[in-house]
Ligand SMILES: Cc1cc2nc3c(=O)[nH]c(=O)nc-3n(C[C@H](O)[C@H](O)[C@H](O)COP(=O)(O)O)c2cc1C
Ligand code: SF4
């Protein structure tokens with residue numbers, strides 16, 4: 001693409017590029033000799049892991065053999081969000097939504113869909129409880145309650161083609177800011193939108209930019225936090241993979257606002273696809289004159305570099321992240337001074353999360369009022385949740401702030417699998433807490449989550465069912481924070497270790513009621529004395545589970561039982577002699593030979609040999625084996 | 629500096645020289661160089677760290693400090709096949725702990741260890757971003773999802789069979 005010399009040129013280009021892909025809007029393409037069908041194949045991490053790229057290659061090959069290449073374009077795209085249905089393929093202009101597409105399905109798709117105009121029924125999504133097949137996305141409940149703002153371009157464009165991004169409005173917000181607003185007006189617009197940071201703390205973004213703009217310095221930086229450390233959250237990755245230009249555009253807008261000419265994106269090294277897409281996007285944006293010197297002929301210079309993380313959760317914390325960008329051990333430093341005053345290499349810097357930034361261009365194209373018209377009084381706009389765990393529809397869900405957990409888990413998520421009961425929803429990752437069934441109707445935003453005893457965090461939403469032990473979950477998070485503590489300050493380094501030891505004792509059936517009191521005291525000390533938020537929030541999963549599931553702790557301590565049947569030490573498998581038919585299935589499946597008995601006679605488990613793997617109970621067809 | 633590390637040939641160090649050269653004007657480039665170096669050598673033994681220290685004029689202690697701080701850097705040589713079990717929350721609640729147990733049982737080694745024949749290494753990580761496929765194990769960066777403990781047995785057997793031929 002040649003250099004875009006002015007904002008006017010960009011606007012004209014948008015119309016031209018949009019016309020080329022008008023097929024996806026259900027219209028004829030212009031010029032008319034372009035392909036009449038577009039097949040979008042998800043190339044996100046989720047679908048790629050189930051071989052979507054092989055499916056795409058097979059489709060291209062078959063179409064070529066059928067002489068259809070000129071009529072049908074195969075396009076790789078970002079994540080559609082409904083990851084549990086992958087690999088996903090959408091055919092335009094029809095909008096047909098195919099799921100679980102395998103390489104072996106490709107010949108039928110070509111024959112049936114493209115040659116005979118017949119949908120391949122068996123690859124369509126069946127709307128649960130209706131028996132009907134959804135022919136397009138708009139008839140799928142998972143998508144109906146969503147409002148895609150941050151994810152607006154994920155699954156609609158080819159992220160490696162800047163033309164398609166421009167067709168969907170990329171860099172229009174930047175063009176508007178550079179040509180018709182002063183830096184102070186840009187900051188004011190962001191403040192007016194009410195947007196709060198999506199990376200964890202919910203700090204107002206406009207205020208952050210205002211601070212950074214307020215410090216005088218020849219050198220300033222814009223830094224993107226793409227470390228996405230919450231295990232189980234993947235919205236930032238999807239945005240980077242599906243719409244990298246939105247981040248570059250927002251960085252340039254932010255740079256203009258605070259007077260910075262350089263930005264860094266700090267990406268976790270575990271996201272190679274995201275890194276690759278960013279590299280392509282940066283190169284294409286430079287070539288188009290949308291990054292680099294004299295952007296769109298406005299005289300504003302801005303460029304971007306990528307830095308890789310190396311597997312340290314604490315580097316998601318902004319001061320640690322900046323130290324890591326400098327190439328050092330990523331240890332946090334005390335604040336103040338805040339990055340706005342002394343950030344990267346000690347000059348004014350702002351750090352924003354990926355999802356936060358993905359919203360910024362929209363504030364400029366649609367206006368701050370339009371952005372603020374969605375959401376609640378204190379939390380504007382939408383939020384992307386990574387819904388996973390014990391829920392039917394696993395994937396990315398973007399909803400207006402103020403949506404209830406019930407709507408998310410049941411209407412969008414399709415409820416809990418295998419007829420199990422909902423137990424809790426974990427939000428906020430290792431710094432967060434959990435919400436019990438009584439909180440299902442809470443309208444979720446930054447403030448209501450805190451009031452309910454949890455927090456938004458980055459938007460991880462892990463659904464837990466009755467087979468999850470809450471003490472075990474608390475222990476899981478503590479293991480995580482203990483492992484990830486950078487060790488710089490003793491309350492975090494030693495305190496998390498002590499808490500973990502106590503939890504360990506409880507899950508082994510060796511706990512006392514005093515241990516609960518000790519946990520609470522330790523929690524208080526750590527949260528008030530640790531240096532950074534990793535340590536300060538580490539006790540949260542314990543406090544939240546104690547608040548809502550104290551009786552489960554007590555069952556472990558007093559009755560020496562794990563009600564959910566998870567903590568192995570507290571389990572006993574036994575065979576009910578009346579129900580046992582002596583089929584020998586259990587004995588044949590026991591990995592340690594702990595089950596004895598002759599054919600047609602009741603079997604017995606030798607508890608001293610049993611390793612409590614549960615294999616026998618799963619296999620028994622007569623429900624004769626129980627766990628107590 | 630002469631190559632002192634026996635196993636590594638000059639060609640690898642020549643590649644490393646190139647990487648260091650490419651990064652010489654980049655501010656705060658140490659972590660990027662270490663990533664590339666690990667890509668070249670497979671791990672970061674002391675010799676490689678010492679080499680980088682000299683070429684980049686950074687104290688060896690600083691390099692060692694960085695290498696040991698970040699989980700993705702390793703000073704141990706890995707097996708031909710690295711099984712990385714995701715212990716992120718989404719995978720954990722879907723039973724990835726059982727996959728790890730199975731792997732350890734089958735291979736007779738713990739997390740971070742390599743089998744004596746140099747074939748397998750077990751690692752654990754926190755979320756590779758494929759939570760929709762939980763529970764997930766990656767084998768040399770290829771993601772395998774929706775796994776059950778039995779699948780682990782089969783994956784290992786398949787690799788062993790392929791290696792025999
Ligand atoms: C231990 C720890 C880990 C964090 N991890 C992340 C992360 O992975 N991604 C992120 O955007 N913010 C993370 N944060 C929050 C950042 O410190 C910072 O608040 C955020 O990047 C600011 O961006 P925002 O205002 O756009 O949310 C973390 C904070 C702590 C204390
Ligand atoms: S609270 Fe923990 S992670 Fe944060 S600085 Fe202290 S030791 Fe490091």
Ligand code: SF4
Pocket residue numbers: 573589590591592593594595605609610611612613614615616617
């Ligand atoms: S729980 Fe596992 S080890 Fe124990 S008897 Fe059943 S199959 Fe054997």
Ligand code: FES
Pocket residue numbers: 231232233714715716717718719720754755756757758759760762764
């Ligand atoms: S938790 Fe395992 S891939 Fe995300």
